[in-house]
Amino acid sequence: MNAIAPPKRAGVLKRLLRDPAAAIALGFVVAMVLAAVLAPWIAPTDPFDNNLALSMKPPGTPGLLLGADAQGRDLITRMLFGLRASLMMGFVATAAGGVVGVLLGFLAAFYQRWLDGPIMRLMDMMLSFPAILVGLAIAAIFGPGLSSVILALAIATVPLMARIARGSALVTMRLDYIEAARAIGMTDARLIWRHLAPNCLSAIFVFTTLRFGQVILLGSALSFLGLGAQPPMAELGAMASEGRNFLFFAPHIAVIPCIGIFAIVLAFNLLGDALRDALDPRLRF
Amino acid sequence: MAPLLELEGVARHWPVKGGVVRAVDGVSFTLARGETLALVGESGCGKSTTARLALKLIEPSAGRVRIDGADITGLSGGALRRMRRRAQIIFQDPFASLNPRLSVGEAIEEPLIVHGIGDKASRAARVRELLGLVGLAEWQAGRFPHEFSGGQRQRIGIARALAVQPELIICDEPVSALDVSIQAQVVNLLKDLQERFGLAYLFIAHDLAVVKHMADRVAVMYLGRIVEVAETRRLFADPRHPYTRALLAAIPRPDPRRRGMVTPLGGDVPSPLNPPPGCRFHTRCPLAQAVCREVEPPALEVAPGHRSACHFAAELPVVERVAEGGLSPVAARRLALFGQSAPSTLT
Numbered sequence: 001m002n003a004i005a006p007p008k009r010a011g012v013l014k015r016l017l018r019d020p021a022a023a024i025a026l027g028f029v030v031a032m033v034l035a036a037v038l039a040p041w042i043a044p045t046d047p048f049d050n051n052l053a054l055s056m057k058p059p060g061t062p063g064l065l066l067g068a069d070a071q072g073r074d075l076i077t078r079m080l081f082g083l084r085a086s087l088m089m090g091f092v093a094t095a096a097g098g099v100v101g102v103l104l105g106f107l108a109a110f111y112q113r114w115l116d117g118p119i120m121r122l123m124d125m126m127l128s129f130p131a132i133l134v135g136l137a138i139a140a141i142f143g144p145g146l147s148s149v150i151l152a153l154a155i156a157t158v159p160l161m162a163r164i165a166r167g168s169a170l171v172t173m174r175l176d177y178i179e180a181a182r183a184i185g186m187t188d189a190r191l192i193w194r195h196l197a198p199n200c201l202s203a204i205f206v207f208t209t210l211r212f213g214q215v216i217l218l219g220s221a222l223s224f225l226g227l228g229a230q231p232p233m234a235e236l237g238a239m240a241s242e243g244r245n246f247l248f249f250a251p252h253i254a255v256i257p258c259i260g261i262f263a264i265v266l267a268f269n270l271l272g273d274a275l276r277d278a279l280d281p282r283l284r285f
Numbered sequence: 286m287a288p289l290l291e292l293e294g295v296a297r298h299w300p301v302k303g304g305v306v307r308a309v310d311g312v313s314f315t316l317a318r319g320e321t322l323a324l325v326g327e328s329g330c331g332k333s334t335t336a337r338l339a340l341k342l343i344e345p346s347a348g349r350v351r352i353d354g355a356d357i358t359g360l361s362g363g364a365l366r367r368m369r370r371r372a373q374i375i376f377q378d379p380f381a382s383l384n385p386r387l388s389v390g391e392a393i394e395e396p397l398i399v400h401g402i403g404d405k406a407s408r409a410a411r412v413r414e415l416l417g418l419v420g421l422a423e424w425q426a427g428r429f430p431h432e433f434s435g436g437q438r439q440r441i442g443i444a445r446a447l448a449v450q451p452e453l454i455i456c457d458e459p460v461s462a463l464d465v466s467i468q469a470q471v472v473n474l475l476k477d478l479q480e481r482f483g484l485a486y487l488f489i490a491h492d493l494a495v496v497k498h499m500a501d502r503v504a505v506m507y508l509g510r511i512v513e514v515a516e517t518r519r520l521f522a523d524p525r526h527p528y529t530r531a532l533l534a535a536i537p538r539p540d541p542r543r544r545g546m547v548t549p550l551g552g553d554v555p556s557p558l559n560p561p562p563g564c565r566f567h568t569r570c571p572l573a574q575a576v577c578r579e580v581e582p583p584a585l586e587v588a589p590g591h592r593s594a595c596h597f598a599a600e601l602p603v604v605e606r607v608a609e610g611g612l613s614p615v616a617a618r619r620l621a622l623f624g625q626s627a628p629s630t631l632t
Contacts, residue, residue: 175381175382176376176377176378176381176382177381177382177383177384179337179342179374179376180374180376180382180442180445181384181395182342183340183342183369183372183373183374184369184373184395184396184399184445184449185365185366185368185369185370185396185399185400186395186399190399194384194387194395195384198384198386199384199385199386
């Protein structure tokens with residue numbers, strides 16, 4: 001049996017990198033994540049080291065590449081730690097909201113007769129509250145802080161994820177291999193885990209990437225409003241908020257964190273779009 | 286001994302806006318061990334729904350399904366799982382019937398894992414054996430479905446169905462998505478496996494040439510009901526229901542002299558949402574009388590093993606050879622293809 005093996009299909013990563021915008025976005029995201037993870041080791045100073053003599057020094061001052069904020073803290077250090085907080089917040093909120101939402105979406109699709117109505121109407125109710133309002137309510141209950149923001153964003157993510165998961169599960173469930181799996185007699189849990197979930201994953205993965213960017217933006221907005229990270233903690237939205245008082249004489253304090261937010265959200269959006277193209281089975285090969 | 290599969294008055298009604306769709310409306314038949322019963326009929330007549338009802342993939346609205354005399358309609362949990370070992374299904378669309386994320390080996394092994402058959406090594410050996418049985422090579426176990434052709438995928442689906450050594454396989458139009466030459470290979474494979482393992486097939490099809498080759502008996506469905514059942518040869522030679530006659534007459538025949546001789550059925554299948562009263566076929570039947578519009582004909586035996594649900598079943602004239610000389614030249618050539626020996630291994 002000597003058949004010539006057909007060439008392996010190009011991997012997702014390879015197809016992803018064919019798009020230059022996606023390659024740049026991916027590189028940027030990887031660099032940001034590395035910088036955030038390694039912040040305590042690569043930051044030039046401590047994030048809380050203040051030196052009022054350096055207060056509001058503009059970018060380019062010797063030793064202060066990005067300048068200093070009102071308290072005279074090095075903005076490079078603040079940005080690194082702010083990035084750390086923002087990415088962590090985005091990651092935890094997206095992951096927590098995603099897991100719960102995907103689970104609910106699968107259950108709604110799989111047990112359509114009993115659970116679809118109740119679960120999806122609950123999701124509709126949750127969707128009708130803007131994330132900012134949820135954040136306000138949770139901050140009112142638990143007090144402002146990063147964990148309140150994470151909880152609020154996770155709650156706001158659940159219904160969106162549930163809708164995506166339910167939608168792609170409903171499409172997948174109509175395929176014969178799901179029926180074949182039923183005919184084999186496996187448990188529902190195995191069917192969902194082995195047959196349903198893997199085939200819905202690409203849609204969920206793409207949406208997660210896009211949602212990650214939105215969550216960071218929303219989280220920064222909540223922090224900007226003072227509901228999230230509290231001073232002296234560094235967080236991109238909170239830093240922009242602190243900087244807004246000095247917008248006219250030291251604009252860099254607010255502008256630099258905003259550029260950071262903008263770049264991260266843009267990178268995740270580009271990545272999400274490119275992933276959708278790379279994972280779309282109709283565009284394979 | 287009880288028949289392997291028995292359906293008794295099985296119905297499935299789907300509630301929809303403004304009524305109830307009677308997809309399957311009181312179907313009864315039996316299937317013996319090692320036998321092939323073909324279920325034929327137009328699209329939408331309820332063939333596939335009947336297949337899924339027989340496997341309890343869909344719950345019947347009424348009626349009983351028995352496997353080996355045991356009612357399976359109320360089964361759940363472990364008992365249902367044990368039933369699933371006895372009856373499997375293969376599908377029409379070879380592209381939708383395999384999970385694209387599982388390798389061929391994993392897909393064939395999975396039923397064994399689910400039913401706790403064997404250990405890892407013996408399962409791997411069984412997968413290799415099954416691949417051989419359906420004419421695939423062992424090394425292909427590590428490949429993924431998208432690397433195979435339609436015919437090969439259909440073989441993989443057959444291997445998966447065979448894994449648990451079922452007694453009954455429901456074939457839901459297993460060849461209608463394949464090229465004619467590949468159809469022959471797959472049909473021959475199915476016949477081969479039937480002989481080796483004594484399988485019973487419920488063979489759903491709309492291609493009468495394939496049915497004639499495969500089936501021991503044929504049941505003709507129309508609008509959710511079986512209108513005629515008979516042994517294959519009998520049904521083709523002496524159909525006793527006008528719908529069966531129309532189906533047989535519709536087999537294409539490339540013979541210019543026959544032009545204009547065939548009167549195809551007019552009109553469309555009535556909606557199963559609102560089936561006509563009396564005989565369901567009377568709206569399209571060339572022989573319909575007043576009685577047909579009012580009284581539903583019972584399925585009466587016109588000869589041993591031959592039932593027809595037509596008021597005039599016994600009075601229908603002997604057909605002017607509906608199947609003259611058996612089959613058309615095209616169908617005959619296709620049958621010749623089917624007659625060729627066991628399929629060779631595909632690479």
